[in-house]
Amino acid sequence: VQTITEVVADTLEVQRASIWHLSEDKNELICKDLFDKVENKHTSGNKIDTKLFPSYFNAILTETRICANDAQNDPRTSELAESYLIPMNIKSMLDAGIVVNGKLVGVVCCEHVGIERMWYNDEESFLSTISSLIAQMYINKERLNTETALLKAQAHLGSIFKASPAGIGLTKNRIITEINDFFCTLTGYSRDEIIAQNA
Numbered sequence: 001v002q003t004i005t006e007v008v009a010d011t012l013e014v015q016r017a018s019i020w021h022l023s024e025d026k027n028e029l030i031c032k033d034l035f036d037k038v039e040n041k042h043t044s045g046n047k048i049d050t051k052l053f054p055s056y057f058n059a060i061l062t063e064t065r066i067c068a069n070d071a072q073n074d075p076r077t078s079e080l081a082e083s084y085l086i087p088m089n090i091k092s093m094l095d096a097g098i099v100v101n102g103k104l105v106g107v108v109c110c111e112h113v114g115i116e117r118m119w120y121n122d123e124e125s126f127l128s129t130i131s132s133l134i135a136q137m138y139i140n141k142e143r144l145n146t147e148t149a150l151l152k153a154q155a156h157l158g159s160i161f162k163a164s165p166a167g168i169g170l171t172k173n174r175i176i177t178e179i180n181d182f183f184c185t186l187t188g189y190s191r192d193e194i195i196a197q198n199a
Helices: 002-012 054-063 078-085 121-163 181-187 191-198
Strands: 016-022 028-036 041-043 047-049 065-068 090-100 103-113 169-172 175-179
Touching (some): 002 016, 002 028, 002 121, 028 103, 054 065, 054 078, 054 103, 090 121, 103 121, 175 191
Antiparallel strands (some): 016 028, 016 103, 028 041, 028 047, 090 103, 169 175
16 A cells, blocks of 8 residues: 555655545545655554545545645535645645445545645546556455455365264265265265265
């Protein structure tokens, strides 16, 4: 994540670039990483209450991208002015929503400090590409978690199958493919003998 924020800050020539994750209940944006290029420093863990900034969150949900040349006065971002933009001297913002399966899961933010800045189409496209790459990372992580859970469940079922006090046989196309130890005890045949007879 730190590499991504550094690349974004360098490419778009902004002082601050950050990646935020939307909580499951959609009540908080949680900072995964904020890179301050001037200070060459990464921070994380800050939280923003989504209910305090309804215009911003409505805009990011509906537009997916916010391009604010004058962030302190733009109706989508002005509610951030007093508590965040003015104290940090942030004049312009370029934010892109991270969307997975049609749902907002986070935001990539670029903050230009000092003077107002015009954002160009190629810069907006670049940030949208970055948000799409991060969305793919979410999908890959979700898939890996699912696969890990399935492997654990499979291993658990396998141990139950082997240790069961009941005789269990698994079939495929009416042919026995696997049996547990108790099945062998009940029949008096070995696993190999039973499977060979049914092949």
